[in-house]
Amino acid sequence: MTAHWDGRIEALAERLxxxxxxxxxxxxxxxxxxxxxxxxxxxxxxxAKVRERHPMVSLATVYQTLDVLKELGxxxxxxxxxxxxxxxxxxxxxHPHAICARCGAVHDxxxxxxxxxxxxxxxxxxxxIHGYRLDFYGLCPCCRGSDTSSAPExx
Amino acid sequence: MTAHWDGRIEALAERLxxxxxxxxxxxxxxxxxxxxxxxxxxxxxxxAKVRERHPMVSLATVYQTLDVLKELGxxxxxxxxxxxxxxxxxxxxxHPHAICARCGAVHDxxxxxxxxxxxxxxxxxxxxIHGYRLDFYGLCPCCRGSDTSSAPExx
DNA sequence: TTCCGTGCAAAGAGTTTGCATCTGT
DNA sequence: ACAGATGCAAACTCTTTGCACGGAA
Numbered sequence: 001m002t003a004h005w006d007g008r009i010e011a012l013a014e015r016l017x018x019x020x021x022x023x024x025x026x027x028x029x030x031x032x033x034x035x036x037x038x039x040x041x042x043x044x045x046x047x048a049k050v051r052e053r054h055p056m057v058s059l060a061t062v063y064q065t066l067d068v069l070k071e072l073g074x075x076x077x078x079x080x081x082x083x084x085x086x087x088x089x090x091x092x093x094x095h096p097h098a099i100c101a102r103c104g105a106v107h108d109x110x111x112x113x114x115x116x117x118x119x120x121x122x123x124x125x126x127x128x129i130h131g132y133r134l135d136f137y138g139l140c141p142c143c144r145g146s147d148t149s150s151a152p153e154x155x
Numbered sequence: 156m157t158a159h160w161d162g163r164i165e166a167l168a169e170r171l172x173x174x175x176x177x178x179x180x181x182x183x184x185x186x187x188x189x190x191x192x193x194x195x196x197x198x199x200x201x202x203a204k205v206r207e208r209h210p211m212v213s214l215a216t217v218y219q220t221l222d223v224l225k226e227l228g229x230x231x232x233x234x235x236x237x238x239x240x241x242x243x244x245x246x247x248x249x250h251p252h253a254i255c256a257r258c259g260a261v262h263d264x265x266x267x268x269x270x271x272x273x274x275x276x277x278x279x280x281x282x283x284i285h286g287y288r289l290d291f292y293g294l295c296p297c298c299r300g301s302d303t304s305s306a307p308e309x310x
Numbered sequence: 311t312t313c314c315g316t317g318c319a320a321a322g323a324g325t326t327t328g329c330a331t332c333t334g335t
Numbered sequence: 336a337c338a339g340a341t342g343c344a345a346a347c348t349c350t351t352t353g354c355a356c357g358g359a360a
Contacts, residue, residue: 017335020339021339021340022333022334022335022338022339022340023334024333024334024339024340024341026340026341027340042324043324043325044324056341056342057341057342058341058342058343059325059342060325060326060327060341060342060343060344061340061341061342063324063325063326064326064340064341065340067326077236079234079236081232081234081240083323083324083349083350084323084324084325085236085324085325096276098276098280098282098284100282101285107280107282109276109279109280111279113272113275114270114275115269115270117268117272117289118291120268120269121251121253121264121291122293124264124266125253125262125264125291125295125296126295126296126299127253127255127262127291127293127294127295127296127299128293128294128299129253129291129292129293130256130292130293130294131291131292131293132289132290132291132292133288133289133290133292134272134287134288134289135287135288136273136276136280136282136284136286136287137284137285137286137287137288138277138282138283138284138285138286139282139283139285140280140281140282141280141281141282144281144282144283175314176314176315177314177315177358177359177360178359179314179315179316179358179359181315181316182315197349198349198350199349211316211317212316212317213316213317213318214317214350215316215317215318215319215350215351215352216315216316216317218349218350218351219315219316219351222351238324238325238348238349239348239349239350240349240350311360312359312360313358313359313360314357314358314359314360315356315357315358315359316355316356316357316358317354317355317356317357318353318354318355318356319352319353319354320351320352320353321350321351321352321353322349322350322351322352323348323349323350323351324347324348324349325346325347325348326345326346326347326348327344327345327346327347328343328344328345328346329342329343329344330341330342330343331340331341331342331343332339332340332341332342333337333338333339333340333341334337334338334339334340335336335337335338335339
C-alpha cells in the first residue's frame, strides 16, 4: 500500500544530513517507529517499538531524537493532558484531533474546517496567530455503540 | 468594580458545604487566590498568592483543594503543554484561549464562534462529542508591536 | 467525639542532563 | 581523527500519597 508519507524516511534522512545531523541506526529506528502506523505514540510507545528490533536503544536517545525531529519540524508534539506527550510524524502540522474518552484512541481530523478559525481568532483577540490546537473529546464510532456508559472506568 | 464572578466566593462556600465539604480557612484562601485576578495561575502561582497572607498553607493542600473544586466543576484545569497545569475558576467551562508566545499571557476568548465546531467535528469524525479545547498560539496585541522577533528567548 | 482536613515528607511519573564511551563522516 | 551521538544513571519538575496531628460539627 502506498500513502502520502511514503518516502518520508528517505526525505528525513536527507534532511538530517543536510542540517549537519548524523544518520545513526538509532535515529533511523526511531523514525521508522514513528511512521510505522497511524497511531499517536508516546515516547514510551516509540521506545517499545524501537526495542523490538534494537533492544539496546535507550529511552534517552528516543527523547533526544524526538527533540531533533521537533527542531526540524518533522514531528509534532501533542499533549492531551494525560501526563505524557504523544508524537505525530505523519502529519507534523497543526490539525484537529478527536480523542475517545473510552478507549483512548486519538483520531486525526483532516476535513477542512468550514471556516478559517485562525482568521476568526485573530479578529476576536487581536493576536497575530501562528498556530492553534483543536481537540475534541467524546466517544469514537466504535465505542459509541458498544456501551451505553461513557465513562472509561466505573467510579 | 463589579463583575459576573462577584458572589462566586459565597456561592462556592455554599456549594462546598452542601456537598459535605468543610469550608476551611485554607480552602477559602485558595478560592480567593484563584478569583483574585483574570490570570490563569498554576498551582505554584496559587500557592504563592495564598502564602502572602497564610504562610503555613502547604502546596499539598492547594492541590487537594483544586481537586475538590475540579470535582465540583468550579475550576477548570488547563494544560498548555508547559509542563504544569493552569487553573481557571472564573470561567469553569470549556472556552478558547489565546496564548502569547512571547510574554506567556493566556487570554480568554469569549466571542462566540461563528459556527458550531462540535457539530462540525461530530459530522466529520462520527464521534459523539462531549467537549473540546481550542487554543491559539501567537503574539498578543501588546507583544505584536513591541518587538519584531517572535521568540520568547533568543536561541 | 468523630471525621475530615492539614502539613510534612517521601514517593511517583515523565522528561532532561552529565559524562565516559563509541561511531558516522 | 574528530565532532557529535549513545547509554546509563542521576537529577529535575510537577503532582500525588501516607500518616499522624488538629480542628470543625
